[in-house]
Amino acid sequence: MGVRKVVSSWKNNVFFGGASIVALLATSSGAYAQTGPADDTRTIIVTATKRASTVQDVPFSINAQTEADIQRSGAVTIEDLSRNVAGLTVQNLGPGQSQVAVRGVSAGQIIRDQPGVKEQVGVYLDESVISLSLFTPDLDLFDLSRVETLRGPQGTLFGSGSVGGTIRYITNQPDLDTVEGLVEGNVNLVDGDDFGGHLKGAINVPLVEGVAAVRVVGYHTEYGGFINALREDGDIDEDVNDGRRTGGRIALTVQPTPDISITPRVVYQEIRSNGFNRQEVYNLYANRFTDPTVPGGREPVVFDERQQFLLLNEDFADDTLILDNVLEWNFGAAALTSVTSYIDRDILVSRDASALTGSVSVDLGFPTAGVMLPSNLVDTTDLQTFTQEIRLASQTTGPFQWLIGGFYSDVERLYSQRLPTPGYDAFTDAVLGAGTSAAVANGFGPDSPYNADLPYDIKQKALFGEASYDLTDRLTATAGLRYYDFKEERRFTSGGLFANGDDQIDETKSDGFSPRLLLSYEASDNVTFNAQASKGFRLGGVNDPLNETLCSADDEATYGGFDRYDDETLWNYEAGVKSQFAGITFNAAAFYTDIKNLQVTADAGSCSSRVVFNADAHTMGVEVELSARPAEGLDLSVAGSLIEAEFDETQLKANGDILEGIREGNRLPSVPNFQVAASAYYTVPVSSTMDAFAGITFQHVGSRFTQPGDQENNPRTFVHGLPFGGAPATAATTLDLKLPDYQLVNISAGVEMANGLEIVAYINNLFDENTLLSFDRERGGRARLGFSTNQPRTFGLTVRKGF
Template sequence: MKNLKSRTTARHFIQLVAGTSLAVLIAQGAMAQDAEEEADDNVIIVTATKRDANLQDIPFSINAQTAADIQRSGAVTLEDLSRNVAGLAVQNLGPGQSQVSVRGVSAGQVVRDQPGVKEQVGVYLDESVVSLSLFTPDLDLFDLNRVETLRGPQGTLFGSGSVGGTIRYITNQPRIGTTEGMVEGNLNLVDGDDIGGHLKGAVNVPLGDNAALRAVGYFTRYGGFINAIGPAGGEDVNSGERYGGRLALTFEPSDSVSITPRVVYQKVKADGFNRQEIYSLFANRFTTTRPTVTFDEREQYLLLREGFEDETLIADATIKIGLGGVDLTSVTSYIDRSILVSRDASALTGSVSVDLGYPDAAVVLPSNLRDTTDLQTFTQELRLSSNSDGPLQWVFGGFYSKIDRAYTQRLPTPGYDAFTDATLGAGTSAAVANGFPANSPFNSDLPYDIKQFAIFGEVSYDLTDALNVTAGGRYYDFKEERTITTGGLFANGDNGVVDRTKSDGFTPRLLLSYDVSEDVTINAQASKGFRLGGVNDPLNTPLCNAQDLALFGGFQNYDDETLWNYELGIKTQGDGFTFNAGAFYNDIKNLQVTLDAGSCSSRIVFNVDKAHSAGVEFELGLEPAEGFDLSLSGSLIEAEFDTTLPGALAPATGIREGNRLPSVPKFQLSAAASYEWPISDGADAYVSASFQHVGNRFTQPADQENNPRTFTHGLPFGGQPAGSATTVNLRLPSYELVNLSAGVDFDGGLSLVAYVNNLFDENALLSFDRERGGRARLGYNVGQPRTFGITARQKF
């Protein structure tokens, strides 16, 4: 019945898209025949094929949010943008900690202590790769030209991190011979009691006749909306800030040479996390010797304040040289990134202490888990591409990257060693330290050395005036070496253990594009994408119960994930409208799924033999009258496992045929409307509204098993009775967001905007948060509440 219902829903949605397509095509025929005279500012130029092209001419599914789209929507993060892009989903775990999926290709929630997991969606800043699993950079959207979302595997041109798709932040480049700039100020009120805002500026300055400099600077203060109780409690504990800038220089010594070096710096800081708790070892409704606690909405318990810092430096240089009918492009990039995640792990450590029989005084010791990542990445791409107007277009190139990633964990818990020696025997704490500091029951050092080399190419040829074929491929060779050293009571005591993994492969792509008419194109594609494999960290065996150790103890290496994508799409445009739609099927092999190893306080990556995602998506833009714009986009996706694990693994992991892939909504819908009209000779006013629906999801595959789930606590602490339990429906409910804005644009470049985001104060549950299988803590990561704001922008 489940599959029948799914197919029926998909059929209805396909009928809706087909019906809308037919209606649009009929409307196109009834409209004026001079659509080719449409103004140039309605044409969006993108570089998804590593050559400039009209968005509507790209022979696969792509979305581009322009600077005007971003400003009108009020988007300040990638998550905001995702709600307007069909098939794009972002799981927000706090500033700088987003997880991105496209078209339902998802491996589930990656947590902070999984440094070896690779990306499923590649993220680029112009030509530079900036993606990092879990820590997708929270880049500022100011002075961007556009944000491109390339759906489906982009392995041919963009490599391993793009098995599901690629997101590209395209900045405004220095403009020679032009002096221009913009300043922007904002003030907002979050949840009715915390002030946020930003101040940003950009300036473009010509340097003689053949050079220009563009500088961007910004500072943002995030208002908080999570309150905390407990010894480290307070209001709005997840406030934060982001500041940084970009400095780019373009030098053109001749008509055929362009050199653009650039430096980007950004730092993101957060005072806490967007976690709403429903149970804590220290604060719950079951305790009898401690005060009982029932958490309010957007509330958590803290023994220690938490924090997040992400400091990023990017230095890159793009050199373009025209060689007759050929362009030579070199992209060199260096990234230095430092990340600190500081968590209150007191409940986690305390739950282990209870299991070990420690006294209550040890259980309540403040314990701070500090995860640090130091990353240095060097990449070099060199490519040749055609620049003629002939029927044959091509691009060939090579890519090299070297990543040095040092990941460490420390769990400073002052006073813990004394309780360890008193409970487990004198000298126990020193015996397991393995050279790490005292009073830290868990420590690990994991340096990674990752190298990758690739050769890629793509050729496009017009077989006729209407039919174009594109073929390409990428060969890659990947090597990874990881060393692990751990120490402390909760660790295995690994000492300099080296693990190596390597792989190579070829990923082809074939596209067909047929122009039915001047304004209607049908595209078909078959393409392969890949995601590099790796090595799991050893389980924290001292923390595992026997059942979890038996279930999860045998997984070490995991292989490359591969995906074959098949899609059929239509793109049409006319006088006052565009309509793009597509249907796709992704056949996934060795899907890398992240699993929670229960009491072990560990996560592992497991290869699932077969899975798929299939669906339809559409985007419609209309201008039914002058000044009146409408847009509608949506996607319906079936993303499921096609494999059932044997025995007890299926109910423990949720990897069962027909179960959904995690974190992906089946249905997303976005609608927006705006109306602009003149209010004087020198000013135009506008009002706009948007609506976004995000369907239900599961955080992890296992959340579909035995759901609603009863988490049994029963730890003999605080007077909790042995049978105490919390029952949770792990299917995250769908949510809807409504945003409103109104503004005035003046001829002199001044714009004033007032807005309210999340008008109805929806408490969106974004993911389920648990520690030690619910023995330490249960909660949710939640979205931002109602926010009022005003923005002033001056261009010059």
């Protein structure tokens, strides 16, 4: 196939196939040549309804970004993808830590020590559910067939955790008949002073043609850092947040008969980061109030962009093992699918908590040496998940189609916290009385003022079904229902000076139904109208006890009464249109979501605790996605969403103040009102064997709030109240907690050869925008204030060769 025909074929796939946002250009890669006849690549097949269908035929709002789209956009994380998908937002909380929201259904920032809070968006790797609240798996996007974003609650087919929507990573499966592969290398320069890059490869080999094949994928990425850390001795360590990601997967497909297919798979990935993308504004040890002439003081510090203060190095690690097996058996009128999966994840978040511990030590009257002790907060998560799904689906071609199934999962999650602070017990006993540290240890080790173990055991059983019927040649009705039954058991044990010495066992149970009704009307061969009403569900839970020894009287009175939080439910109502004509694809949807008992997350101020409580809310808005080819070689696309996400009630504290921003009409957190992405891409043949291309992408993300309470009394003045290092007790920092909107521009250019070789040069974040992604606070601002920020301007070169 000639190179011009290859590029044309790829464009037909992208721009006429119905993928919502298409060919978002321009970062670390260009188009990967897709072979095959043009007519065979005009339609993108998805499995959002657990049966094969085209994007345009799915009777609800869905986005599907193909492998070519992902390569073209240069996306390497789900956050990169989110900026290009209407209605999808991701709140960046540091490496491997993010919260995903769809259509504005968001309850606020979940913090690392809230393991009981469940996710609002379900995440799947093919058929296997891999969701985990806060720690959304940061999977490498190499060798994916597509990423599907299903908007609105997907409780019928995908269960709890899909209350706002579902994201599905669909990998390329072993091909029984073809030897093929892809090799990709990259080098990049971050912020002008730190190099990164990656090497990735995939190969597919038939073992017995038509009967068995294996597909092997491997990758290694080095991330350049861009955060600089001030140290106690006045030195500056540069690029402390660099890291790496290494992993791969092996899938084997065996098809002993044309009707039976078995695909076992192993997926393994390691992530390591040497720090966090936090730029600080205030730190107990480094701030503009300190005086070098007093104990613990230093020259006043005004932090630059992408700068923080550390006494200790920080680390993040995530080791993920996924074992799954998919059995498919087609026996004529119906097909049976069995999905068995096991996940083992070990996650470490190691943070410099010296400022947090030191702020408590100031309150306790410790001497300067005790306040300055390095203190390391170590959070660990040990997760084992087993799931089994079996479903039976019709295979006939008549007007009536059906699917029934059952689901079981057993999740064991052990979350632990330790605060090793060498030498702390001696200061504790000297200030508070001999034997105090041993008396409050509650069986935990020495020199750790806070310790907690939280083992969770969550079991779920569900039955589900969905059926559709063609009422006329153009009108189809679909109805679905899921019955769910959850049981969660949790034990909370704590010890140390900052803890209460708790040891309690709690249980949460819930069962119910999640229905869905859809109508799809094919007005013409090119235009379809859809309507839907569907219910979503998220399991409630139990709040951890407040750290009462750290709480001010006001904070203890305000947050001490929230022992439990109820199940979150919502009803989603939507109507949409999907159309294709004259080289244009236009998809749009309008929606309204009524949320009952939204599980709102709040920072309990000086307690260094978080609580969850319930509030009613709604979201409403529109999503629009458009792609067109106005001239030969020129491809344009735009996708955007306009969302109103607000509370429907007001809740008050005992003193009459608004409780954590829960005021009727206040915005739900982390979600912009307006988000849009646009791209332009131009291809021109320069010879019979080579094409040249260039592209530009523009992304706008509107203003947001990290937590709902951030919009009250904003700009906010944080009175630090800690007379340490020369700072007066009245020292205060005023910040605007409304995260400003930001714009990112990426450009790329390269060449594509007929032999499958591709070379792309790119610049990400062309104008070096320093975006504020989330607000970071420790102990209500008494210890530390800062923001998570994005990667600065990056220059890169990618070389890719397919065969």
